[in-house]
Amino acid sequence: MSKETVLVIGSCGQLGTELVEALRSIYGDAFVIASDVQKSSNPVFDAGPFESLDILDQEGLSIVLQKYKPSHVYHLAALLSATSEKNPDFAWKLNMDGLFNILNAARDSGIIKKVYWPSSIAAFGPNTERFGTPQYGTMDPSTIYGISKLAGELYVQYYFNRWGIDTRSLRYPGLIGYKSAPGGGTTDYAVSIYHDALKSGEHTCFLAEGTTLPMLYMPDALKATLEIMHAPAENIKIRTSYNLAGMSFAPEEIAASIAKHIPAFSIHYEPDYRQAIANSWPAVIDDSRAQSDWGWKPDYDLDKMTADMLLNLRKHYKLA
Numbered sequence: 236m237s238k239e240t241v242l243v244i245g246s247c248g249q250l251g252t253e254l255v256e257a258l259r260s261i262y263g264d265a266f267v268i269a270s271d272v273q274k275s276s277n278p279v280f281d282a283g284p285f286e287s288l289d290i291l292d293q294e295g296l297s298i299v300l301q302k303y304k305p306s307h308v309y310h311l312a313a314l315l316s317a318t319s320e321k322n323p324d325f326a327w328k329l330n331m332d333g334l335f336n337i338l339n340a341a342r343d344s345g346i347i348k349k350v351y352w353p354s355s356i357a358a359f360g361p362n363t364e365r366f367g368t369p370q371y372g373t374m375d376p377s378t379i380y381g382i383s384k385l386a387g388e389l390y391v392q393y394y395f396n397r398w399g400i401d402t403r404s405l406r407y408p409g410l411i412g413y414k415s416a417p418g419g420g421t422t423d424y425a426v427s428i429y430h431d432a433l434k435s436g437e438h439t440c441f442l443a444e445g446t447t448l449p450m451l452y453m454p455d456a457l458k459a460t461l462e463i464m465h466a467p468a469e470n471i472k473i474r475t476s477y478n479l480a481g482m483s484f485a486p487e488e489i490a491a492s493i494a495k496h497i498p499a500f501s502i503h504y505e506p507d508y509r510q511a512i513a514n515s516w517p518a519v520i521d522d523s524r525a526q527s528d529w530g531w532k533p534d535y536d537l538d539k540m541t542a543d544m545l546l547n548l549r550k551h552y553k554l555a
């Protein structure tokens with residue numbers, strides 16, 4: 236890999252933590268600049284440069300860009316769906332102004348060549364086709380997070396068309412991993428259920444039985460992110476954001492998958508405000524454009540993910 240310098244903004248979140256680790260193994264520790272408002276204690280951030288950066292601080296961003304001259308930026312800083320509903324004004328500000336600051340810096344500085352920005356299944360809404368959700372269909376998000384994602388998709392496409400910024404994006408499903416904790420999403424139960432299974436043998440789910448949502452195991456999310464960023468530009472035919480699928484399941488299905496390893500495991504349901512958010516989202520995504528344009532193919536299904544999650548969390552909790 237050539238000596239590109241990469242900047243990850245929002246690097247201490249669930250995806251950022253693992254993405255920094257993956258990028259450092261490709262580009263080298265010194266060439267991947269991690270940044271977030273506050274450094275987390277995860278040792279991954281001690282292996283290479285870290286900058287404290289609030290993405291709403293344009294001057295701070297400009298200083299970091301001048302210091303490292305990153306050609307690739309992964310801009311992950313955002314409030315997720317559930318947290319955004321608690322503070323919609325700030326969610327809009329952070330999610331949109333943060334994106335504008337990066338896109339404008341890419342346009343005006345001449346330093347940044349390629350921008351990765353994540354969209355989400357939240358960009359769809361209650362009138363979207365829930366099963367086999369197409370790349371192009373009804374998009375009427377009802378959450379502030381989803382509205383910011385849909386608007387962001389159109390903005391990244393606009394900056395590509397108007398100013399030639401090489402913007403690339405994926406509509407992530409719920410992301411599940413064992414190395415870092417999610418923060419404030421409607422799909423987060425699918426991470427905590429594994430921790431609870433090992434710690435107490437039971438899980439109280441904030442979504443109801445039968446709530447099928449699209450999900451993706453973190454190794455597949457990292458693979459997709461790196462593949463779309465490294466694909467030849469002519470293969471990236473969608474400049475809003477690509478549908479991306481791994482698996483789809485309801486809480487009782489992930490519970491059954493866990494029970495294959497922990498037979499006494501039990502799940503209870505106490506749906507809260509996040510149920511309405513989940514009800515407005517797709518259940519099964521059609522990602523055929525990602526498959527045909529740049530060769531997307533996930534490696535993990537539900538049972539394979541469960542086996543890997545439990546194996547690694549057992550080590551984490553020193554149960555194995």
Ligand code: SER
Pocket residue numbers: 315316317354355356357407408409410419420421422423
């Ligand atoms: N996992 C995210 C959330 O639940 C969806 O983008 O908010």
